[in-house]
Amino acid sequence: MVHELLGTAEGLWKSYAEMMKANPVVGGAMTLYGMGIATYFFKDIPMRVLGYVKGQFMVGVRINNNDNLFNAITYWLEEQERVFRCKNFAAKLNYGTDKHTVAISVGYGNHIFFYKRRIFYLSRIEKDVNNTTDTKESLYITTYGWSPESIRRFLQDVIPQPVGDQNTHVHDFTNYWQRSAEKAKRNLSSVVLTDSNEKKLRDHITQYLGDKAWYRQHKIPWRTGIALEGPPGTGKTTLALALCGEFNSHLFIANLSLMSDDKLLEMFKQLPPKAIILIEDIDSYSVATSRKRRMIKKKNNQKSLSGATPSAPDSDDEQPDSKDFSFGSLSGLLNAIDGICSTEDRILIATTNHIERLDPALIREGRFELILKIDYLDDETGRKMFAKFYPDFKMPKDFKMRPEISPAKFQTMAMGNKSDPQMLFDFCNEFKRLPEATK
Numbered sequence: 447m448v449h450e451l452l453g454t455a456e457g458l459w460k461s462y463a464e465m466m467k468a469n470p471v472v473g474g475a476m477t478l479y480g481m482g483i484a485t486y487f488f489k490d491i492p493m494r495v496l497g498y499v500k501g502q503f504m505v506g507v508r509i510n511n512n513d514n515l516f517n518a519i520t521y522w523l524e525e526q527e528r529v530f531r532c533k534n535f536a537a538k539l540n541y542g543t544d545k546h547t548v549a550i551s552v553g554y555g556n557h558i559f560f561y562k563r564r565i566f567y568l569s570r571i572e573k574d575v576n577n578t579t580d581t582k583e584s585l586y587i588t589t590y591g592w593s594p595e596s597i598r599r600f601l602q603d604v605i606p607q608p609v610g611d612q613n614t615h616v617h618d619f620t621n622y623w624q625r626s627a628e629k630a631k632r633n634l635s636s637v638v639l640t641d642s643n644e645k646k647l648r649d650h651i652t653q654y655l656g657d658k659a660w661y662r663q664h665k666i667p668w669r670t671g672i673a674l675e676g677p678p679g680t681g682k683t684t685l686a687l688a689l690c691g692e693f694n695s696h697l698f699i700a701n702l703s704l705m706s707d708d709k710l711l712e713m714f715k716q717l718p719p720k721a722i723i724l725i726e727d728i729d730s731y732s733v734a735t736s737r738k739r740r741m742i743k744k745k746n747n748q749k750s751l752s753g754a755t756p757s758a759p760d761s762d763d764e765q766p767d768s769k770d771f772s773f774g775s776l777s778g779l780l781n782a783i784d785g786i787c788s789t790e791d792r793i794l795i796a797t798t799n800h801i802e803r804l805d806p807a808l809i810r811e812g813r814f815e816l817i818l819k820i821d822y823l824d825d826e827t828g829r830k831m832f833a834k835f836y837p838d839f840k841m842p843k844d845f846k847m848r849p850e851i852s853p854a855k856f857q858t859m860a861m862g863n864k865s866d867p868q869m870l871f872d873f874c875n876e877f878k879r880l881p882e883a884t885k
Contacts (some may be wrong), residue, residue: 506588507597512622514718515605519585522604523551536570561600564589614687615696619713623698631691637681638830638853643818647672647685650816651693651793667784671794671813675801676820679854682797685820686724689795698723702731707778714782719791729798733774734808776805784813823851828874835860836867846876 509516534553539546557568566589573582589596616627634644654670661668674682690697698721700713717723728734782788796814798804809817823831828847832839835857851874863869 503592504588504590505592505594505597506586507594507601509585509587511583514623515601516583516585517624518605519601520551524549561603564596566600614690617696617698619698619700619716621712623713623716623718626699629687629697632688634685634688634692637685637688638823638827638834639685639820640824640826643820646816646818647689648692651689654793655693667788668790669784669788669792669794670815671783671796673801673809673814673817674795674797674820675817676799677822677850677852678799679852680820680822681853682820683724683726686722686795686797689793690722693720693722695720695722695793700725702728702733702774702779705733705774707774707781710774710778710782711785711787714788714792717789717792721792723792723794725794725796727798728796728808729800729803733776733779735803735805776808780807780813822849823847823853823856823874827853828856831856831860832867832871836870839867839871841871844877845871848874848876 509519511517534555535550536553537548537550539548552568552570554570554572557570559566559568566587569586571584571586573584587597587600589600612631613628614631615625616629617623618626634648639647650670650672658668674685676682687697689695696718698717700723702710702725705713714723783794794814801809801817808814825845825847828851829841829845831853832841856870856874859870859873
């Protein structure tokens with residue numbers, strides 16, 4: 447076989463040599479044509495050889511930006527400017543309370559860095575995404591060797607570790623959950639509540655956390671919902687943050703604006719275990735309000751366009767000032783909360799100033815097992831507020847709290863009267879008010 451191939455090659459070479467002697471022009475053209483064919487067939491050989499070598503002697507991992515690990519590596523890169531020898535960087539503005547800072551990390555392209563005496567190759571790639579303004583990125587990290595253990599150790603080292611009892615992480619959602627802020631942890635006792643409400647909250651969440659086996663035994667999804675209703679400034683959002691500190695969870699803020707049904711479902715599916723997800727002012731979203739009210743509002747809008755007089759609402763309450771630019775539907779929200787694809791091991795908290803505006807299907811038992819009224823300060827909570835801000839001030843036994851003073855208003859006045867509790871007491875006391883308060 448080999449002899450036959452050699453013989454054929456020798457014959458072709460002799461024919462080519464004779465043609466070159468007889469007609470050099472045609473021979474030259476044939477030579478160029480042959481070189482083009484050879485170049486075409488052999489041009490991929492170096493890349494194929496390199497790809498084979500990389501496949502046999504290197505290991506790699508890809509991390510997309512819809513994973514929290516992408517953010518963890520990015521934060522680590524921002525602190526490793528000296529590790530990289532590159533000219534292409536990416537910059538990001540970090541907002542702070544005292545001043546804003548600029549964070550620098552590696553930009554798009556290929557980079558080399560050393561970690562614990564091992565060389566790593568990093569590629570930051572931006573993906574093409576059609577018909578969307580969302581940014582899609584990925585990090586591809588490789589190193590030499592046959593085992594992924596070295597990359598696993600690197601990733602484990604760079605991810606942030608739990609910070610104990612110091613901070614509560616606050617996350618928001620775009621296409622994935624990302625950490626947006628850190629708040630100092632606070633417990634439930636730091637929020638002024640009536641003894642009854644504090645006991646109901648503690649008992650409900652403690653029972654929920656301790657009954658996982660019972661939920662599994664009875665084939666019931668292990669999740670719960672709490673609705674906090676009450677007037678503005680009564681501390682409903684602060685209470686959600688305090689629950690995170692009390693039960694060692696992180697807070698995930700759900701903004702329903704411009705959310706499609708698919709995105710609502712994806713938002714809940716990406717929640718990590720032990721998450722507390724908060725929907726603030728849920729009554730302000732049209733997707734959550736009563737279908738009957740939406741029908742009345744739509745009818746009134748049609749009458750207004752035709753010049754007719756709008757009909758009155760079916761109750762004494764004013765119609766909701768809802769965010770009508772929500773893309774989602776009520777059925778999509780309900781499916782995200784407790785549908786067949788909804789996640790478990792999470793606590794949903796919704797705050798509202800007008801619970802009567804919410805659709806009954808949304809606040810039924812099974813979706814929100816506990817509905818708690820967080821109201822203005824009364825005699826009990828008023829005394830607690832004075833004890834919190836003025837621990838040395840002696841409260842009279844006949845103190846009667848003035849109506850409709852929220853904790854937020856009390857706190858604002860206390861900030862302006864840090865050393866004059868009597869002034870604030872006279873303002874809050876129903877039986878003795880300042881002259882300005884009685885005008």
